[in-house]
Amino acid sequence: MKTPLAALLSGIIFGLGLAISEMINPARVIGFLDITGQWDFTLMLVMGSALSFTLIGFPLITRKAHPILAEKFTLPTKTTLDMPLLGGAVLFGIGWGLAGLCPGPAIAGLASADPSIFLFVAAMVVGQVAGIGIEKTMIKN
Amino acid sequence: MIEPNFAGGLIGGSLIGIASLTMLLLLGRITGISGILTGVITWNKEGGLSWRAAFIGGLIIGAFVYQIVFGRPLPIEMQASGPLLILAGLLVGIGTRLGSGCTSGHGVCGIARRSPRSIVSTATFMTVAIATVYVTRHLLS
Numbered sequence: 377m378k379t380p381l382a383a384l385l386s387g388i389i390f391g392l393g394l395a396i397s398e399m400i401n402p403a404r405v406i407g408f409l410d411i412t413g414q415w416d417f418t419l420m421l422v423m424g425s426a427l428s429f430t431l432i433g434f435p436l437i438t439r440k441a442h443p444i445l446a447e448k449f450t451l452p453t454k455t456t457l458d459m460p461l462l463g464g465a466v467l468f469g470i471g472w473g474l475a476g477l478c479p480g481p482a483i484a485g486l487a488s489a490d491p492s493i494f495l496f497v498a499a500m501v502v503g504q505v506a507g508i509g510i511e512k513t514m515i516k517n
Numbered sequence: 518m519i520e521p522n523f524a525g526g527l528i529g530g531s532l533i534g535i536a537s538l539t540m541l542l543l544l545g546r547i548t549g550i551s552g553i554l555t556g557v558i559t560w561n562k563e564g565g566l567s568w569r570a571a572f573i574g575g576l577i578i579g580a581f582v583y584q585i586v587f588g589r590p591l592p593i594e595m596q597a598s599g600p601l602l603i604l605a606g607l608l609v610g611i612g613t614r615l616g617s618g619c620t621s622g623h624g625v626c627g628i629a630r631r632s633p634r635s636i637v638s639t640a641t642f643m644t645v646a647i648a649t650v651y652v653t654r655h656l657l658s
Contacts, residue, residue, distance in 0.1 A: 379544060379565070380570070380571035382539070382540070382544055383544060383568035383569070383571040383575065384574065384575040384578075385539060385575065386536045386539045386540040386548060386572060386575065387571065387572040387573065387574065387575020387578070388575040388578050388579040388582065389535055389536035389539060389575075389579065390532070390533055390536035390537070390572075390576055390579060390621075391576035391578060391580045392579040392580070392582055392583055393530065393531070393533035393535075393536060393579070394529065394533065394576070394580065395529070395583035395584075395591055395592070396532060397525055397526050397529020398526070398529065398592050399529065399530075399533070400580065400592065400593060401592045401593055401594055402593065402596040402597070403596060404592075405596075406596050406650055406654070407519050409646050409649075409650040410647075410651075412651060413654060413655070414519050416519035416520075416521055417521050418521045418522045418523075419526070420526075421523065421526030421527050421530060422526045422530035422533065423530065423625070424530065425527050425528075425531045425533075425534060426531070426533040426537070427534065427625065429531060429534025429535055430534050430538065430625055430629030431628070431629045433538040434629040434630055437538065437542050438630075442545065443544055443546075444542060444543050446543075446545045446546075448545060449545035449546075450544075450545055450546050451545075451546075451547060452622075452630075452632065452634075454634060455632075456634075457633065457634060457637055460615045460616065461615075461616050461638055463612075463615055463616070464611070464612045464614065464616020464617065464638075465616045465623075465639075465642040465645070466645050467608045467612030467616070468608065468609055468612030468619060468645075469612070469643070469644070469645025469646040470605075470608050470612075470646070470649050471604075471607070471608030471609035471610075471612055472605075472609060472620075472642060472649075473645065473646035473647070473648070473649025474597055474602075474604065474605035474608070474653065475596060475597040475601070475602055475606070475609075476596045476597070477605065477606075477609070478609060478613075478619050478620045478621075479550045479551040479554055479613060479619045479621070480550040480619070480620065480621050483550065483554070483573060483576050483577065484577060484579060484580040485580065485591065485593055486577050487577045487578075487580035487583075487584065487591060488580070488590060488591045488593050490593060490595070492595050492598060492602060493593070493595075495602060495606070496603075496606040497606070498606070499602070499603045499604075499605070499606025499607045500554075500607070500610040501554075501558055501610060502607060502610060503606060503609060503611040503614070504551070504554065504555055504610040504611070504613070505558065506610065506614075507611040507614025507615050508555070510611070511614065511615065
């Protein structure tokens with residue numbers, strides 16, 4: 377019971393952060409990415425302040441023997457720079473630049489009940505399912 | 518230049534960082550939102566379904582809390598609609614799946630872990646998103 381509650385707590389803080397920072401706002405995201413236009417550097421403050429916590433906190437926490445509510449740390453293990461990583465980042469970058477929405481803000485944005493956010497999230501879910509299919513085909517070959 | 522949101526960016530960004538540290542400290546996991554979403558979509562019980570669902574729910578609740586606490590709607594100004602919004606969602610879905618992460622997993626957590634994959638991914642999707650905005654906002658309009 378403690379495990380989902382801990383994740384819920386993290387999610388609530390994260391969602392609140394996305395809203396307060398306006399990372400949830402596609403206009404801010406596009407404004408940040410539009411470096412040759414009327415550049416809006418709000419998102420640099422968001423990334424900078426988030427990273428100032430994680431850059432210092434991550435090494436300190438992972439030095440512990442185990443997390444408070446779990447037996448061990450479950451961290452990504454892949455280290456190779458491969459084509460799926462690069463190709464995926466390119467496709468994600470195009471999508472992010474087109475709509476100004478990435479997964480976190482899109483999901484948190486559902487709280488606005490704006491139908492267009494639901495449309496985006498539905499397309500994103502379909503895209504993930506397609507991505508899983510592509511991964512399976514790649515493994516077979 | 519568009520008026521940046523200094524306070525919101527710094528406070529909201531800090532909350533995002535704190536949320537990621539909360540997850541790592543309590544459950545020993547990364548707040549990689551696209552990956553957590555994949556786990557829920559594929560109903561992956563081995564990796565733990567309840568904590569993933571709770572985190573996704575928390576994101577939405579956090580955005581609700583914002584609306585209640587500040588007494589105003591979420592700051593969301595959509596930048597795309599119709600087929601373009603659907604295309605963007607599909608690309609974000611496929612791209613984050615193949616590329617093993619998004620702004621949160623690679624950008625906030627991966628860079629903090631000094632992961633070369635995450636640093637390359639973040640640099641790639643940032644550059645591509647900036648190029649996409651340049652093409653759509655300056656070359657095509």
